[in-house]
Amino acid sequence: MIALANAPVSYGVFELGAHEGARLPGPEDIAEMVAAAGYAGVDSGPVGMFGRGEELRSRLRRHGLSLAGGWVDLPFADDAAFGDAVASYKQALEFFAEAAAINADMPPKPTLACSGSAERKANPGGGPGLGLTSAQWDHYAANVQRAAEIASAYGLEPTFHHHACTYVETPAEIDELLARTSVDAWCLMSMCSRNGVRVPQLFCSRNLVPQGEGFVLGGDDEGLLDPVDVAGQVRWVGLGVEHL
Numbered sequence: 001m002i003a004l005a006n007a008p009v010s011y012g013v014f015e016l017g018a019h020e021g022a023r024l025p026g027p028e029d030i031a032e033m034v035a036a037a038g039y040a041g042v043d044s045g046p047v048g049m050f051g052r053g054e055e056l057r058s059r060l061r062r063h064g065l066s067l068a069g070g071w072v073d074l075p076f077a078d079d080a081a082f083g084d085a086v087a088s089y090k091q092a093l094e095f096f097a098e099a100a101a102i103n104a105d106m107p108p109k110p111t112l113a114c115s116g117s118a119e120r121k122a123n124p125g126g127g128p129g130l131g132l133t134s135a136q137w138d139h140y141a142a143n144v145q146r147a148a149e150i151a152s153a154y155g156l157e158p159t160f161h162h163h164a165c166t167y168v169e170t171p172a173e174i175d176e177l178l179a180r181t182s183v184d185a186w187c188l189m190s191m192c193s194r195n196g197v198r199v200p201q202l203f204c205s206r207n208l209v210p211q212g213e214g215f216v217l218g219g220d221d222e223g224l225l226d227p228v229d230v231a232g233q234v235r236w237v238g239l240g241v242e243h244l
Contacts, residue, residue: 003106005068006034008045014071027051027059035063044070044108047092056095060102067099069109069159076114076143077136077167089147093154100155110151110158112144112183114166121165132167140167141180148183159184 008014011033012024025033027050034042042050042065050056050067060067072092075081093110100107123130132140144160151158160183162168168177177183 003040003066004038005041005043005066006037006039007043007068008049009043013045013049031059031063031065035065039065041066041068041103041106043068043111044095047072047095052095053098056099057102060099066103066106067096067108069111070096071111071113071161072158073113073115074143074147076140076147077117077132079139079143081115082143082146086150090150090154093151093156096156097154107156110156111161112147112158113161113163114168116163116166120167120169124164124169126170126173131170131173137176137180141177144177144181144183148181157184 008030011030013030027045030045031042031050042060044050044067047070050059056067070092072089074085074089096108096110120126120130148158160168160177160181162174162177168174
């Protein structure tokens with residue numbers, strides 16, 4: 001089953017907050033707009049924004065929405081920092097679990113991401129000497145796997161979101177993560193031109209090229225994924241909007 005969800009970030013609302021003086025829609029406004037646009041679900045935005053417990057469930061039911069999941073970045077590269085972050089991570093999982101009953105067939109999927117580092121943030125796209133060593137990958141992957149196991153205790157299955165300025169950004173880094181863990185991939189879908197015809201394409205690591213805050217499709221078709229072939233590996237797809 002495929003269901004489409006939108007997110008508060010589409011309306012300028014996300015974890016980093018707004019510019020001073022900006023007027024942003026509230027949780028009720030966002031839920032109303034997402035439902036009116038025909039989406040079946042909504043991402044959490046800042047955890048708790050849509051309420052907690054019965055308030056959360058009532059708001060979702062009132063607008064005919066499910067909670068799709070939400071962003072949770074963790075310092076996977078630092079064992080001590082990761083250990084310190086587990087308590088707040090569990091609080092986020094409790095929030096997602098509170099909405100699971102709305103759609104038991106498609107419960108929220110925590111969207112795991114890397115907190116990155118100052119060095120990676122200063123060097124988008126990575127480069128020589130900026131990635132993890134094999135020994136560091138051992139710790140990183142173990143922490144990602146632990147995060148997935150913690151989520152399973154709440155009846156939730158996470159997905160991992162590669163992102164610019166983090167340790168899972170480049171095609172090689174995405175492949176390394178997938179090879180070392182059982183966490184599902186977060187993929188992108190965009191419209192591509194083939195023989196003059198615009199068609200949707202699903203792609204993941206090998207044909208993604210870092211650009212700006214994310215990735216763009218490379219110059220050829222190598223690495224394009226057949227949605228049927230990867231149905232068991234990809235559970236979460238982001239839609240890329242191209243401005244024409």
